[in-house]
Amino acid sequence: MKKEFSEGNKFIAEFMGFEKVRVGYFDDSSETKWQRDNRAWLDKNEIESVGNYIVNIKKNKCIEWNEVAYHKSFDWLMPVVDKIRDNNCLVSIRFNRQMKTTNTVIACFENKWVKDVEVSGIGIESTYKAVIEFIKWYNQNKKPNYEILSTDKESKEVIVAKLNRGVIFNAIITIGDTKYYLEKDRKKTATYLLEKDWLKKYKNTKK
Numbered sequence: 001m002k003k004e005f006s007e008g009n010k011f012i013a014e015f016m017g018f019e020k021v022r023v024g025y026f027d028d029s030s031e032t033k034w035q036r037d038n039r040a041w042l043d044k045n046e047i048e049s050v051g052n053y054i055v056n057i058k059k060n061k062c063i064e065w066n067e068v069a070y071h072k073s074f075d076w077l078m079p080v081v082d083k084i085r086d087n088n089c090l091v092s093i094r095f096n097r098q099m100k101t102t103n104t105v106i107a108c109f110e111n112k113w114v115k116d117v118e119v120s121g122i123g124i125e126s127t128y129k130a131v132i133e134f135i136k137w138y139n140q141n142k143k144p145n146y147e148i149l150s151t152d153k154e155s156k157e158v159i160v161a162k163l164n165r166g167v168i169f170n171a172i173i174t175i176g177d178t179k180y181y182l183e184k185d186r187k188k189t190a191t192y193l194l195e196k197d198w199l200k201k202y203k204n205t206k207k
Contacts, residue, residue, distance in 0.1 A: 013054045013068065017058070017059070019055055025050055030050070052065035070128065077124065087108065087138070091106050093126075101126075104118070104119050104120075104131075
């Protein structure tokens with residue numbers, strides 16, 4: 001498998017819930033940590049051959065790496081397109097039989113358009129490249145721009161949340177029915193934010 005396809009297929013496999021792993025000889029120096037940690041699952045599925053695989057333990061799936069065909073089979077690629085559509089995205093694939101080309105457009109939105117991908121190519125090429133470009137963008141934007149450090153056990157509300165850029169929320173203040181977040185920046189300047197304003201300001205910001 002060419003390097004460009006190997007890297008692209010790994011991106012897609014991970015998006016689909018798989019993990020690329022290496023299985024070496026059992027009880028040998030080539031045995032990997034993943035292999036040792038998941039020995040019971042490997043034995044249950046009678047996986048003994050040395051090589052690379054993509055696996056999804058929760059769904060009990062294991063596929064040899066050299067059989068992965070996102071780059072050359074629509075049977076493999078269309079389930080990926082369906083998952084992208086499930087993420088509030090439109091996917092348009094148009095075939096030009098006369099020119100023998102394909103044009104693929106992926107448009108993703110949340111209240112407004114936030115990402116457009118358009119790629120033209122021969123056969124499956126455009127769809128494959130458009131999917132990879134989308135997944136790279138998705139991986140950078142899917143996570144909120146904060147890390148929850150602790151929560152209130154009863155209400156499960158955030159008590160401490162650290163933003164990637166250094167801002168720390170270390171208190172929730174409730175006055176009547178209104179909830180405020182106490183924001184402290186690196187200069188220890190305190191600002192009170194309404195919950196809706198906190199979510200609007202930080203939850204969907206890029207890293």
